Amino acid sequence: MAPYFIKNLVPRRGNTDNSGVIPALASLTWVQWAQFWSGWLAWTCDALDFFSVSLTVTNLAVQFGKSSQKITTAITLTLLFRSAGAVIFGILSDRFGRKWPLVINLIICCVLELGTGFVQTFPQFLAVRSLFGIAMGGIWGLSSSNALENIPVELRGLASGILQQGYAVGYLLAAVINLTIVAHHTWRALFYFGACISFFAAIVRALVPESEVFIKAKELEKAKGANTTTKTKVFIHETKEMLKIHWKLCIYAVLLMTGFNFLSHGSQDLYPTYLETTKGFSSHDATIATIIGNCGAIAGGAIAGWGSQYIGRRLTIIICVLLVGAFIPLWIIPSSFSALSAGAFWIQFGVQGAWGVIPIQLAEMSPPAFRATFPGVAYQIGNMVSSASAQIEATAGSHIKTTIIENGQPKVVNDYATVQGILIGVVAAYVIIVTIVGPENHSSHFEKHKAAFEEGGGHDDAFMDDEQVGRPRSIREVEDEKAFSA
Template structure:
């Protein structure tokens, strides 16, 4: 008989026995549920727009600050390093005080920093602001995922996870289109990327501020008012339950960080230096590199949404494994062609695999996390993985300095970094690592995590679902008195 971790790749039959048809579930969603999902998706999209504005501007930043590719990618590394601090800070605020205002404050912070980045004059100023920016960016993913998913029915969460995560690809797409059409037309050049990012972040903050708090927190607050608990009492309970959760789930925490380390190496290793790889190692124009990036992100969106939907039926880990294995099959198409059409096809296929696997991550992390801490736990695991993989662009840049190739451009042979081989080796090794980690990991497919206690209630670390009828009755009576 096969080992348990292999037999457990498929979800248990009873998980789907009472599931309603997806179209029926989608048709029953309220305006508030749709709006909350959109606000979470938009917040995550804004995060990606800013992050990839730097990746797309590497050559412009080199000219602006007279620095090497390796030095410019230090800004990417510093942003990723500091994101863990933001994940802890904003995740704790969200699990303790609710989803709404921590996310609004988080978006306003990154809006302010984006405006600051657009006015820097020296590389030291740029590097300092991008480092601080990591704190702001670090909080977005966990808060956005909790906001988007916990207010939806279980049957819709797989598809929603795919759409949510591909806000990342949409953000890359928006940044690429902005870089292609807007940047060349304004005298400020690359700075225009961050003006657009700031405006969209402000819009996302405004939308979230206009929407209500998550229903889970409204119900809990109503119960806490009934009990007469003060803010001080709830904070003490929160700190106690956080400690209990860490003692109980320390092994799960380590596993989640390992999983997210592999996934972040996949995404950053295949995207951060990709435009530079096309222009330097393949000799194509900056505009064609941007178009190839756009095509690649179209593949990412298709892959992520498809995988999220598929995971609802065949399980989270099996869907992830299928897409990671596709990455291995697509690597030759990604790095061997020398024509634009071949490179664009490779970009589409590799991102279909990478972001297809990623499309399952929001719901996989939410379901496997301690349910009362589903903003802090997934967000911190995600950003710690980001921190460990933060040097991926620098690893590729440094390896490219030592592993070189010759390209013919305008009839002249030129010795350039062989980023194709470097990226192929890195992604192949990381994909194998992700396959192993995914197979041996847990899965809690179809978890009703919205029925768990919130982090400032006694017993929150026990992970046991509760009877929601009392909470619903109290919410109705409380809302009626407002």
């Protein structure tokens, strides 16, 4: 077991594709560009709606006559139910393809976002947000598999970072809308806008062709005379085989994603409330600081994703998380807007830099035929475990007090700064340890693997025939496949 977990923290040079980024970008077809950006857009829409609650906690508390701690229950419920959506839509995607499961998923998100804007009571609000959790749970696994399997290996590190920062862009859009439209109208406008964007994303994905991997696999099965019932039986059998072989990997992936989700949600979900309550910022200034933080997130994700193609996935994650630890003091100690905004920028640069590697790290780590189900479920179970992070911070903050000066008078407030600093510090240490002991299959050619509904799809060595791939494999690609199966 030791070699599996500890060897190759920095991948061997022969297993990295980092010399052909520019030629690979130039070789992309419009279909490949469209498939990537449709996945990115779907994830951006998802994040926009999720953070709409975080940004309007104060408004929602007034609307429903509840405390901020009670409102964060909606965030917890959304995170809890995401794992169910990951299982449902992940299975549909690995069985039937990337296109229509994602389109249906986005339309459901649209309906539930619209429903959030129309709720009148707190129980209705919690019910809709719980259902939205199921819909949201399916988006990430489908988006990442759809985006990454259709582009060259040389671009997957960079693409991973850009894709994941759809999350930060969604947060950024929500913050801008909150700063402009919501400030002059109502919190409901934020969810109406999100519903429109999700519907637009569904239309875009419906117009973009199916993933080439699934087109080829379906054509091959059709030539063999396999029908829907036969393929479903094969899919169920191969799923069982995959679980028998990779149950330890499944546990590891959940442990990894638990740490990552605590890292992101612990640093983001209650951040606007922390600035308003503990630092005495206005809602406007808190939103501006949030926007600055998300600019750091976007930059960090893209840079780290690109860098991981050169120095490896795990080493990039470790460097980014160490950066998070280094900037915790700047994130919580100052009281000025400029210093706290700088802290937010660098904290999110590190957090989302590490996250920028996750889509490709999970895709390369996954059983190849289950690239939607495995990463999506691991991601969302980790979300489920970390779902109470906002409530943990809110509850702890209500028991730890600090004093600020407001209008020349001392005021006792909840000390969210200390709570967040302790939580993020502990989680950062945990993520580093789990990352070090984990596997890495840098630059694996998972797109050459059989689909989950093909016989042998549950095994790592079940690659498609050269004729099915559509071009001859180089010696290097064969070596990569051997290294992957080993």
